[in-house]
Amino acid sequence: MSSSAESRERILGRLYNAQQYGRDAYVPQKKEWNIKNRAKDKNIAEFIERMSAVRTEVYRTKGTEWVAELQKLVEERGQKTLLHSPTTPTGKALADSWKKKSSCQLITWEGDVEDYKDDLFDCDGAVTGCIGGIAESAAVILWPTPEEPRLMSIVPPLHVVVVEADKIYTSFQDAIKKLKWNIEFPTNALLISGPSKTADIELILQFGVHGPTDLIVFITE
Template identity: 85%
Template sequence: MSSSAESRERILSRLYNAQQYGRDAYIPQKKVWNIKSQSKDKNIAEFTERMSAVRTEVFRTKGTEWVPALQKLVEERGQKTLLHAPNTPVGKALGANWAKDSSCKLITWKNTIEQFKEELFTCDGAVTGSLGGIAESAAVILWPTVEEPRLMSIVPPLHVVVVEADKIYTSFQEAIKKLKWNKDIPTNALLISGPSKTADIELILQFGVHGPTDLIVFITE
């Protein structure tokens, strides 16, 4: 019998004995989560403070007031195009309330990534929805889909995210519990904390290296 075959038999024998007699078996202890939870106002205040500390612009609005506020903002900055996903709640609100005479044109995500690649890389910014935010780690939770793909939050230099005030959680653990990820976990959930940044070069923090240089968050009531 070869050495590899002997090793295999030895491992299988140990596993069998552990099952039969309970010897050499390791059973990890179940950890109990200590889920912190605080008031909605405190969550919003901490989320805003910590996101602002990493160069994120945070605004509070009611209903769809974020749309004209965003329009004014991008027009003042001279941006010409803004990408959105028309079939999402955020995309529908944007399309319904965006002034037609705006100097910034709404671009609709359509077709496949391969077919839309040329338009995607020329957009000045993109707007997406979110699953919520996390106050403790100053992050927004994204769940990219076919209708609103991940590239929308990576490629354009400006990323705008709309977060519902009631969905800003104290901690990641609370978000997992409230969003019931034990039953319906996203296949590609993302946590975004500020514009893209890296400290790989001489340990100096640089912003806007591998993604958007600007992140704007609208907290809506």
């Protein structure tokens, strides 16, 4: 009898003996789901601290002031193109407040992926909104849509995310409850906690292997 056959026989024998002697299957104990909520300012402070620790640039602004701040940043870095969706609140605010005389050109996403494939891979960055942030997990929650597809947040080397200060939650459980996912659950919810990184290559931390090398988050009041 081969070793694999012997192993199978041993496993089946244990299962049979367990049934014979009436042993109950292991059932894990149910733990109570306690949601601890903190004040808004404490959530924002922890969110900034933890996001910054994973090499994310975080800025606090009021209203649409983030647009001018972003324009200054990309121009200083020499970035030439920035992809956005003009049909979303974030994209509309960007287009409305962007100074026309700029070394960085806005590229609009208004069609099918196949129509924008070349622009997508040539863009220096992309700007998206999000449905919230999580302080404890140091993450922003993205819910991709046809207007802002997932590719916008993984293909360009720079990803810019705008999150409302009132939508930074204490924990993932807190976010699930307040976003009412029991009523409408996202088909593809994403938690992004920093630039793309991996340590698979000779155990050395590398950035940008599977996505953007830079992540900028603007917290707006």
